Amino acid sequence: MRQIDSYAHSNKLSRLHPAYKAGCSLLALTLCLALDHPTVSLLITALMLALTVGWAGLPWRFVLRLLGAEGGFLLTGVLGIAISVRLSFDQAGGLGPVQIGVTAESVQQALHVFLRALGGAAALNFLALTTPAADLLELLRSLRAPATLIEIMGLTYRFIFALFDSLERMTMAQEVRLGFADWRNSLRSAALIGTNLFVEAFRRSRALETALQARAWTGSLRVLPREYEHLFRR
Amino acid sequence: MTLTFRNVHVTYPGSDRLALRGVSAEIAAGQRVALVGRNGSGKSTLMLVANGILRPQQGELLLDGRSVRYDRRSLAELRRQVGVVFQNPDDQLFSASVYQDISLGPLNLGLSQAEARARVLQAAELCGLGELLERPTHALSGGEKVRVALAGVLAMSPRFLFADELINGLDPWMRRQVLHILERLSASGCAVILATHDWGLAREWADYAIWMDAGRVFRQGKPQTVLSGPECPD
Known part of the structure; x- marks a missing residue:
């Protein structure tokens, strides 16, 4: 991905x-x-x-x-x-x-x-x-897709990678403590990582809301569109 | 312009413990303030109060001598003047690309697209992000994320910038770069309030220091006076 x-x-x-x-x-x-x-x-x-x-x-x-x-x-x-x-x-x-x-x-x-x-x-x-995903969202915005849907898609895209990073860190932390040494330990570690990931996602959503408020959030995630190249002279 | 905390008391929702107990301090435009203290001493809470995210249960926050009200319009004005960069940059980057992320704050302030674009380019130039504007935020290094988070707040042109342990974990080169940005900001008349555990830096860099302990201001004044004596950790 x-x-x-x-x-x-x-x-x-x-x-x-x-x-x-x-x-x-x-x-x-x-x-x-x-x-x-x-x-x-x-x-x-x-x-x-x-x-x-x-x-x-x-x-x-x-x-x-x-x-x-x-x-x-x-x-x-x-x-x-x-x-x-x-x-x-x-x-x-x-x-x-x-x-x-x-x-x-x-x-x-x-x-x-x-x-x-x-x-x-x-x-x-x-x-x-x-x-790039940002351009697809921009295209959806110009096609007048619902703003909430676009914002949710944008945040999901952004946080998939953030959670991937957390997942990698957690997996490594379990590995160095022999968390995947055998079948039984692997199952236990996977369950622990799943739980921690859920807690992490929840913590991130709280932190996200605080950071949004600090940047004078008005209820919608408005950002500037990119400038694109065109195939034909406009 | 001044930002004044007057006898501020704060308790987090669902907790009985006071996170801030009668904090009083005044910060003037252009000042370089070091905010020091143990973990959990109330530094981050003070920043949330400064930006209006937390409302004091007792005491008040004054912007230029006027008590801050917590209606939508007053909060927008407060957040235009007081910016906060949080400790973890991953929690404050929302958009798919650097360019779009920096533009979020200016557009939230109601600026036109042309004005917001100018602000984005100005903040990106100040933070040395010119080459990274098209990059997705999840593909940045730790130091780059810190600078993008900083640029996102600077694009709102605040008069007071609170930075929560901004330089922690940065390599010496990136740390110098970030400190250079903060110096340029301070020279332009913006007050910079840096929460840090680096007491050496606090003594050298700041012209005012606030030492917090258990939700109170333990000492405040000239760094050479405040950050010396047997109570100091170094």
């Missing part, structure tokens, strides 16, 4: 107005879903990969690894489509009435769903890898 965030801030398109990138990503996603054809899905996957690597300048190894991980996850999902399990009392075999089978039709359907989802994932990867 940190790596995705880091690339979102350092790629060649990071200063480009997020509307272009969101538009490109959503168009690809819509085409993938609406045309619903394996060839289109494959083409869109290839195109989005090319844009992410060629246009945004991200390392192809990382982009492929990310898509590969998502593909692996999708594969486990489509297995259920490819393999059919049914009950038949007419032809009881080795597994009794349960029949497990793979048909050419079910495999084709699974592949179809897999490619469509992969195309969608590639399209969203392009957006996530090229656009």
Whole structure:
């Protein structure tokens, strides 16, 4: 997650107005879903990969690894489509009435769903890898999304990383005291870390409120928008 | 301009213990004040009172000789004049990027976007953050976070700046940089009140010292006089 965030801030398109990138990503996603054809899905996957690597300048190894991980996850999902399990009392075999089978039709359907989802994932990867979270929030703000929703999203984004840091520190503190030496200790340490993390999140929310008040908070988290680059002269 | 604590008594909600017991002190514009004392002596509580986050149960806070009222408008005015930088910078950085985080205070004060932008750039320049404005706040080092937290308060142009153990845990280079910022602030007429456990620094840097003990002012006056004698820890 940190790596995705880091690339979102350092790629060649990071200063480009997020509307272009969101538009490109959503168009690809819509085409993938609406045309619903394996060839289109494959083409869109290839195109989005090319844009992410060629246009945004991200390392192809990382982009492929990310898509590969998502593909692996999708594969486990489509297995259920490819393999059919049914009950038949007419032809009881080795597994009794349960029949497990793979048909050419079910495999084709699974592949179809897999490619469509992969195309969608590639399209969203392009957006996530090229656009900082702050810009996405800014885009939502300009699209008149509810302010409270945007503020909650912004704070969640900010505090995910703060809690990650706390989690790392707590885990290290447990490790140096042999907290993960065996299975039993590991379970106990995980429970303790979970509890402490909850308390830490609560403490942080109190401290956050105090710090907000100190900066003359008026009830909404208003911040200045960034200045973006545009594809066309305005 | 002066900020005066007159016989201030404070108890935290849900506690019987007085956190401040009759604190009286006066701080003038441009002063460099060292606030020293043990952990739990009331230094942080005094800062919360100065910013209007805590309201004294007895006694009063006066800004330029006028008693502070705790309605929305008076609190906004108090927070425009009195800024607080808290001990943990992670608890006071809310926004996704440095630029946006610094802009929060000026926009809360009701400044226009152009004015807020000018304030952000000015505070960033003072704190040496010009290169970091686009960076996400969670990707900063400890010293950078301290400077961003400081810039966020300075962008509100306070006349009194309370800094709670700001330089604790900083490396000597970063510490010198932060002290340099505080010196420039003080030279511009802003009173800087630094809570610190570094008694050597308090003697050298400050022109006034307040030694707190168990919620009371134990001694106050010239650092060379106040911070000497057998009671001193060093």
